[in-house]
Amino acid sequence: MWRPCLRSVSIGLSIGLFCAMLPIPFQMLLAAVFCFIGRGNIPIAIAACWVSNPISQIPLMLFQERVGAKIRDILDMDWLNFIDIERIIPYFDKSVNLANFAVGVASTALLLGLIAYPIVFCFYALVPKKYLHTTDLTKDKNYQKVSISTMRKIPVEVFGKKQAAASKLADETAELIRFNDSIGKSTVLGLATGETPLEYYKALIQLHQTDGLSFQNVVTFNLDEYIGLDSKHPESYWHFMHINLFHHIDIKPENINLPSGVVSDAEISAYCEQYEEDIKEAGGIDLQILGIGRNGHIGFNEPGSPRDSLTRVIELNATTREDAAETFGGIEKVPTAAITMGCGTILSARRMVLMAWGKDKASIVNKAVTGTTSDIISASYLQDHPNASFYLDTQAASELDQVI
Ligand code: GLP
Secondary structure (H helix, E strand, O other), X not given: OHHHHHHHHHHHHHHHHHOOOOOHHHHHHHHHHHHHHOOOOHHHHHHHHHHHHHHHHHHHHXXXXXXXXXXXXXXXXXXXXXXXXXXXXXXXXXXXXXXXXXXXXXXXXXXXXXXXXXXXXXXXXXXXXXXXXXXXXXXXXXXXXXXXXOOOXXXXXXXXXXXXXXXXXXXXXXXXXXXHHHOOOOEEEXXXXXXXXXXXXXXXHHHHHHHOOOOOOEEEEEOEEEOOOOOOOOOOHHHHHHHHOHHHOOOOHHHEEOOOOOOOHHHHHHHHHHHHHHHHHOOOXXXXXXXXXXXXXXXXXXXXXXXXXXXXXXXXXXXXXXHHHHHHOOHHHOOOEEEEOOHHHHHOOOEEEEEEOOHHHHHHHHHHHHOOOEOOEHHHHHHHOOOEEEEEEOOOOOOOOOOO
């Protein structure tokens, strides 16, 4: 009921305001015709048109008298004189001054504003719905969320493709290495394994091969290793890092640090302490690269890992083992424990970037970035780090800011 009435009012107002220079009977006729086409109420439209007329005349006159006079003077447009100002507004003071000019401009703006709404309304009222398409931007694969949300507690950068994110991070790494080289300091990188950092390693190799980036002064510390796998095992992280990075760059073998998965039970505790010492002796980690497990772990810091935990052996969570089952060729072949840097070790890095790609990571990324910090999701500890960022592709960012 209210919709046809509103439509009629808007049609009447539009005609009255927009066609203010036409004789009033003409305006009313136009209002009636448009209202007929738009299936509105013709008397209401005519009334609205009539009511709008005096409203439209005042700003129009001001415009004609002040701004129009100026324009006429400049352009010699005599034909603009077709409105008899003195008859319509006899009390109008013709002296041109700045205040009148400002009123003219402001009233013209007001007039245009008044016109805009009814016109838009008329457009939607008159054009059949089948010609009005609305687009859901979120279904567009190239759409990127650019809104900054107060729910995010960690800086997030979203990239259309993971390669773009990896390349940005590789450039950042190269800049760091070159700067440290220039001041005679070595660069300490904390490295991660898994599918996620593969593009980043490719980008680093590319920079080495085509851009002359040298890793001679780079020292690396890897996050973790499966217990029971030696360096020759194809699923060991030692093997992964050499195949995917170290064999292709000029890093010195003695600068590569990977936790060993085959230290005896009697020695493991001292071994873990030594790993911590080695990081400190190297000057601490400048840049820590991270992925995220589906349960929110960083390294192998499974749910329940304290914020100040250090390098240690940890039992692997069921989700983690399930996720690794495919590459191992069955869950029964996935080791049940790992050695990992602790959350405290990781958080002591001066800069850290966590990368995540794909829909499977969207939910846990949202929880880590916008949820409360807790040991259930060790990646949430990054919220407390002064220089941590998440680099995400569009899919991994797709659930950001959803209320948890
Ligand atoms: C393992 C690694 C993590 C890695 C995670 C995610 O658990 N220990 O460091 O972040 O896998 O792996 P992907 O990048 O393959 O999803």
